[in-house]
Amino acid sequence: MPKKRKSGGRSGGKRGRASTKTCAGCGAKIPTDKAKKYTVYSSAVDFRLGRELRQEGTYIPRQQKIVYYCVSCAVHKGRTNIRAKKERRG
Numbered sequence: 001m002p003k004k005r006k007s008g009g010r011s012g013g014k015r016g017r018a019s020t021k022t023c024a025g026c027g028a029k030i031p032t033d034k035a036k037k038y039t040v041y042s043s044a045v046d047f048r049l050g051r052e053l054r055q056e057g058t059y060i061p062r063q064q065k066i067v068y069y070c071v072s073c074a075v076h077k078g079r080t081n082i083r084a085k086k087e088r089r090g
């Protein structure tokens, strides 16, 4: 059967089994090289209030959080799009 993608939807090369990460959307265990990694910044202050405070010159620290999504959750959330066969990269 022909392969849809050369990499099989994975990154990481000729490795065996990869360690797993938990999907932030559905909680599924997914291989690290197949997971979609995103950096999310969150602030403890409400964004409307934060905007006003920033105009006043206040420094508001933001927290960096790394989240992993499985492919189906990433597509559902609009983080990645399904590409046509021509547009696929390998």
Ligand SMILES: [Zn+2]
Residues within 6 Å of the ligand: 023, 024, 025, 026, 027, 028, 069, 070, 071, 072, 073, 074
């Ligand atoms: Zn998921």
